[in-house]
Amino acid sequence: MTIEDSRYEAVSSKDARFDGVFFFAVSTTGIYCRPSCPAITPKRRNIAFYRTAAAAQSAGYRACRRCRPDAVPGSAEWNARADVVGRAMRLIGDGVVDREGVTGLAHRLGYSTRQVQRQLNAEVGAGPIALARAQRGHTARVLLQTTTLQAAEIAFASGFASVRQFNDTMRAIYAATPSELRSARTGRDVRFGPVSPETGRTGVPLRLAHRTPYAAAQIFDHLAERALTGIEEITGGRGARTYRRTLRLPGGPGIAEVREQPGAEGWLGCRLHLTDLRDLTTATQRIRRLFDLDADPCAVAERLGTDPALAAPVAACPGLRVAGAADPQEAAVRAVLGGRLSTAAARRAGDALVAAYGQPLRRTSGGLTRLFPAAGDLAEASLDGLGLSGARRAALRAIAAAIADGTLSLDPGADRDGTERLLLALPGVGPRTAGRIRMRALGDPDVLLSEDAAVRAAMRRLGVTAAAAARWRPWSSYATEYLRYAV
Known part of the structure; x- marks a missing residue:
């Protein structure tokens, strides 16, 4: 059976596990869909398959209005891959092409624009401009x-250079004008206004899609245990909690609110309050990474659930996620600050750091009062009066200085191996801290934190050696979470 035959079987069975992994287009209708589209399955000879929505759009197909293929979770493959294509896809998702152009993307990757263009076209069927265009179209539809x-x-908030380009793109992608898309919205009696946290107004409501199962309770527990005063807060009771946090974004401060919603199938409710609407794509992608919404729980379960050591915890907690970072620089500083401290002690140290050096918001929102300290501020700070040892203060200043001067890049397209080497060269950063930064800040799904005491204890109890743990790759980060869950 060929790959395309397998894909056609997935389409025939409306298998939602493959939504975002590939798309199919129908030559007789001129539309493209997600694999789980509820429409009647077309004949095999009329179908073409594409790796990305952008590739289908570049081939002249428009998005299905019934299944909205542009709104599916991203492919977990791009997070797992460490090559130039995986790095480029993560950077494009973060809005780098909109902010810095293809030249800026290529510079961050260390390749020429021609090389980046060629590799993306060969791998995903679309270049960086087409991929960014597809993302802008989706953002515009959400705002409309x-x-x-x-x-x-x-138009300008979504990243388009002109209103004409915006109109042309929306017609090409959705076969509808912006006015027609707005009139076709669901819940027409519900309208949302301006979105600035400085005005205290309503914000942009989103549904952040993910693949099921999704262990929401566990990731909200993780965030609640580590929430820093002034930066994060959890409201509501278990099962109906809302996680709220401040964001440092290119256009100004923002606030994100994410609801637990255990009964919602396939999405988390989110509301973003932004100073600059052009930050919508960046903010959305950061929250997606924080909640690990592009993960493939079926692939993880297929690898880890058949392992005798992990079969029980995987069965007990399907869909366990690895919490990422809404701000990778913040995550790196917190990893160094926490060191080998307990979770509670690391939280107290973080609270003290935020109180001393966090940037106050012009307008507070509930318990959210500050942005996490900027790396440049910490690099020059004395850090006295926080109860930290001299070695820990030196380590904090070293990593903050490396971030501030650009020596250490923690953006979504960072070279993970190279970044880890740079981290280990910094004073006070050992393998455990570097691994935590690689897992949380860089979103690497293949990090086994064997230096972590809880993980080490679980491996001993289960009789698993470090060499035997190689069978968990490329999902070692998820194995780490299941080992902690099993303790």
């Missing part, structure tokens, strides 16, 4: 259908 912003405001 959830806000009262004027079309011209939405």
